[in-house]
Amino acid sequence: MIRRRIKKVAVLGSGVMGSRIACHFANIGVDVLLLDIVPRELLPAEEAKGLTLESKAVRNRMVNRSLETAVSSNPSPVFSKQAIKRIATGNFDDDMAAIASADWVIEVVVERLDIKKQIFDRVEQYRKPGTLITSNTSGIPIHLMAEGRSDDFRAHFCGTHFFNPPRYLRLLEIIPTAETKPEVVQFLMHYGDKFLGKTTVLCKDTPAFIxxxxxxxxxxxxxxxxxxxxxxxxxxxxxxxxxxxxxxxxxxxxxxxxxxxxxxxxxxxxxxxxxxxxxxxxxxxxxxxxxxxxxxxxxxxxxxxxxxxxxxxxxxxxxxxxxxxxxxxxxxxxxxxxxxxxxxxxxxxxxxxxxxxxxxxxxxxxxxxxxxxxxxxxxxxxxxxxxxxxxxxxxxxxxxxxxxxxxxxxxxxxxxxxxxxxxxxxxxxxxxxxxxAAWVQEMLEGGYDSFYKVDAGIRHYYDIPSKSYKPVPGTEGFIILDNIRAQQTVWKNGGVTITDLGDGILNAEFHTKMNTIGGDVIQGLHKAIDLAEKDFRGLVIGNDGANFSAGANIGMIFMMAVEQDYDELNTAVKTFQDTSMRLRYSAIPVVAAPFALALGGGCEFSMHADFVQLHAETYMGLVEFGVGVIPGGGGSKEFALRASDEFKEGQIEQNVLRDRFLTIGQAKVSTSAAEAFELGYLQAGKYAISMNRSRLLADAKAKAVELAEAGYTQPVPRKDIKVLGKQGLGIVYAGANSMRAGNYISEHDQKISEKLGWVLCGGDLSAPTEVSEQYLLDLEREAFLSLCGERKTLERIQHMLTKGKPLRN
Missing domain, CATH: 1.10.1040.50 (N-(1-d-carboxylethyl)-l-norvaline Dehydrogenase; domain 2)
Known part of the structure; x- marks a missing residue:
């Protein structure tokens, strides 16, 4: 395969698809030039400002409005607002020459062959030889668009059909013509998979493709x-x-x-x-x-x-x-x-x-x-x-x-x-x-009774021409637990299966409802660490379910709180905290592999792992406020620790603490992996993003191997965490009181806020003091238990269990 680097993409057409395709390339760090037509008439507002049809703001109105509409849409096409900075806009008349610096030109104009051909006429004038050129058409035959083009254009041209919305739908159809170079097709299949996070599907140039x-x-x-x-x-x-x-x-x-x-x-x-x-x-x-x-x-x-x-x-x-x-x-x-x-x-x-x-x-x-x-x-x-x-x-x-x-x-x-x-x-x-079709009957007559089979952990499909099973191409880099669980499970209980991924790495897989965390999961994680420390060299926490984890089993917490069995509840919370700490301070590297929902305890476990290898679409957050408590599995402690590490000389430390406080107090959930970092759930240098969900476990395993081979050493629990004591509490209490007075929060919200502030500030210490993690964990657990004794907290938990949404009381 010819080595290519895609540093800049030109997207021609800024409609619903074009603007969102541009956003997705910006998401992965590619510079984008987004172009569209020049308006023919002035708007009244433009006339009032004295603008003319020659004004740049007018000439780029179409493209800028389309991009603004896309970025403000819900769900957002960008992982983070920072991605938008990578998109430059322009128009076909003034800026087409700039496509000469692009490595890939994607046409996304209206579905009319004559208009597409006009655009390609202009692309031919400025495109440098060897540049990829593709069309996002969903219906026009690809070979018709290639007619009349130069040899180099045709050799590097094919269809790339993104599904809408491009950020969220994983399908990318690759539709070559008879003249498309094989290495171009190979590159697009690989790039779409690994960098764009797509399931790339090779299609024939037939109506509506596949x-x-x-x-x-x-x-x-x-x-x-x-x-x-x-x-x-x-x-x-x-x-x-x-x-x-x-x-x-x-x-x-x-x-x-x-x-x-x-x-x-x-x-x-x-x-x-x-x-x-x-x-x-x-x-x-x-x-x-x-x-x-x-x-x-x-x-x-x-x-x-x-x-x-x-x-x-x-x-x-x-x-x-x-x-x-x-x-x-x-x-x-x-x-x-x-x-x-x-x-x-x-x-x-x-x-x-x-x-x-x-x-x-x-x-x-x-x-x-x-x-x-x-x-x-x-x-x-x-x-x-x-x-x-x-x-x-x-x-x-x-x-x-x-x-x-x-x-x-x-x-x-x-x-x-x-x-x-x-x-x-x-x-x-x-x-x-x-x-x-006759080939199905022939398959059965040949003794092959299924379209697929798994052999040695590899998925195979029935290949019609050879009348035999062959490995599904493109999946060599995937770890699919369904394919290896039967042969490589080393231990399991009702909530966790521990699987040998090879190369000395274990995987702990949750399989409770919504992958919630209860006694079986806690037991399974401790067992996984025991096994890894004894006979292996690393642990991944990941699964192939719909969500990484929706958090702690609040039904179990509710039952203990209702029955006022506080000794049992205290033990349960401490066990949860101890599990988080063991993930952090085990003798082997622990890599969490979250995706989709990673809430509450799922977020806390990720925050305590040595490294987080997460999917781009990870919605991570500490959402305990919604059920009337604070994070009790080490999350509150961890935010106090991270705030301490961010305190710098000459900085207003209360501002750092306030940001951490608001993230928990407002139950902020990231809308992407990138935003999880911005919210403080991830730390620089301790996380990486997998664009393709199918590659996540393999990427996490590779990181665990890397950490082990780098000579991983067991870290030491922290005793140098700076907390602000009364200096911080004053800010917290004043803020909560002000929000309550303005009716922005309820009385119970105020109480929870003050409990959280108490933990983050290390209690009412008379001056800023360095404390240990265990000191903060004890405060966290005490605050959690006291809130579980509140009637309004129990009402919130019950409402979440029965209605599936938070109650404000």
Whole structure:
């Protein structure tokens, strides 16, 4: 592979996708030039300022407004506001020559071939030879855009289809032409994976590529199925949500968020360009969907679609659902079926699919009517849209948020066992025969009974040309616990599994609900350290679940507090603290690998690890204020310690303490790994960010090996922590009293704030003093226990347990 460094990217087009693609490159430290068209008319406000069409502010108005809109959107396209400084803006008329300094030019203008070709004419004038040039089109054939271009342009040109929003959706489709250099494709596949954090999927230049071809087929097939099975909007979204391993937004809610016009545009494109597709009839819109588009009921962008948000008589928000027969909105009905209830206790998604398929009610019938035609459909897309079926699964997981791709679901149900069911399914999509592609039957006849298998910890797929299993390419650098757990588990209990990752490194994996921390997890972590100190050389704390950890098991705390069993509660809190301290002061390096939610105790454990290797999308925070307590697992102590380390001569130390206090007092949760550092949860030199979630455990293991080989030595507990005593307490108490007087916080909030201040300041010491970690831990535990004795704290904990959200009382 030719070595390339991407230092600067030019993004041509600043619309919804262009501005957000620019933001994501800035997120990873790349300089970005974002360009768009020059306005043709002045706005009244510009005229009032005396500006002209030649003024720079006017000429860059389009691009600057688009970028501002993107950055102010929620969720944010940037990891940190600092990323925006890497984006320079300009316009096609004045600044196109600047693309000569770019290493990669990405075209993201309107979906019209003639306009794209005009842009490429200008790119040819200024682009330096060898520069990558790609298009983010979602529908226009890539080879048509390459027509008429120079040899060097065509050799370095292909499609790079990001899914919206680019920061959050992991799918990046790479679509080369016959003239794209193989090393360019290889580079983009690798760069997208490692640096952009994407699941890169190699696609053929076919209509809608892979993700939208299968994803839109699946969604539109459901819109037709609704009529045949007599389903409601609420039923479909209940059936196709988390129970099926799909996102909470399911089907119709997703359509509202994306916009029905977007869905219809892709469907129309497929109806026009995929006429040879045996199921092309599915791309013809059902009557109710056509009527919705005619009425401009396009979803969230204009206030109504399959759902409509209104205010009731009391001013409360209410979300109504659409009756697809009458096109009138009504209150949402409850959806309850025995099959759905049967799936709830089944955590293993593959086993849950089998339970779902065997349902005898409407939910089970729907599952079968959805999946059997889907299996036929995807089997027939090979080799049309891809030569390797696993790329379809990759695209559906990364682009549509499915836990399992269609071939993985098929494996879970049994490939052979399902074939006859596919043939006799009555609710078949028009045009489909019930006969899967011939290669599936050939696979089974050859003695291969599944699409995938795991061998020696490596996932393999059935390779059609060679009629044998081959390792899934691109996954060599991944550690997938599901693939190694059976062979490499060294110890486990009800909450933790300890696995040998090789090279002398253990992994401690939580598997409680939401990976909350209770007695089993505490026991498991101590056992992991015992084992690592005796026979290994490092420990990683990580898992492959949906979240790293949602914090301590507050149900357990609630029960002990309600029963006023304070001795037991004191022991539990001290054990939690001791565990955090053992992570810090063990004889082997401990690397935490957080991702997604890392709250409360999950955050505290990470703060006490020797190193934190975290995913870019990590939402880390000490949120204990929300349940009426302060961080009690070492988090409050740790913030006092870190504030002490930040005190500098001539600095107002109370200001440093105030920032730490507010982070906990306002229960701030980072919106990214970068922001976790800005909030003080991470320390410079003691963390690194993995862009690709799939690489996180491997990166964490590599860091543990590095620390061990560097001659890791056991650190010594700190006894030199400077606390401010009464000097700091005065600021804390005055601030809390002022906030209470202004009704910004409740009386109980004030009490919690004062307890936190007491710990951070080291109590009411008469002068700034150096104290030990254990001194602060004792204060922290005392404050935590006293708050657990407060009625309003118990009300908050109970509200969180029953309602799932904080109570302000």
């Amino acid at each position: 993700g939208n071809r299968v994803g839109v087929y699946s969604m539109l097939a459901l819109t037709h199925l609704v009529e045949r099975l007599g389903l409601t909007v609420e039923e479909v979204d209940k059936f196709t949500g988390p129970a099926m391993g799909h996102p909470k937004s399911a089907t119709f809610r997703t359509a509202d968020v994306v916009g029905l016009d977007t869905l219809v545009n892709v469907a129309n494109g497929l109806a026009e360009n995929a006429k040879d597709d045996e199921a092309s009839g599915v791309f013809q819109l059902p009557t109710y969907l056509r009527q919705m588009v005619e009425k401009k009921w396009l979803g969230e962008k204009n206030g109504q679609g399959f759902y409509k948000k209104i205010k009731d008589n009391k001013g409360n928000s209410e979300i109504l659902a659409l009756d697809l027969k009458t096109l009138e909105y009504h209150q949402q009905g409850k959806v309850k079926f025995a099959t759905l209830e049967a799936t709830k206790p089944v955590d293993d998604i593959r086993k849950r699919m089998k339970v779902y398929e065997q349902g005898t009610d409407k939910a089970g019938a729907f599952f079968r009517a959805m999946h059997y035609p889907l299996f036929e459909y995807v089997s027939r897309r090979v080799p049309e849209i891809t030569d390797e079926f696993f790329r379809i699964d990759d695209a559906m997981r990364a682009g549509f948020g499915w836990e399992l791709g269609p071939f993985e679901v098929w494996d879970a149900l049994g490939v052979k066992e399902t074939l006859e069911k596919i043939k006799v399914e009555e609710k078949r999509i028009p045009g489909q025969s019930g006969e899967v």
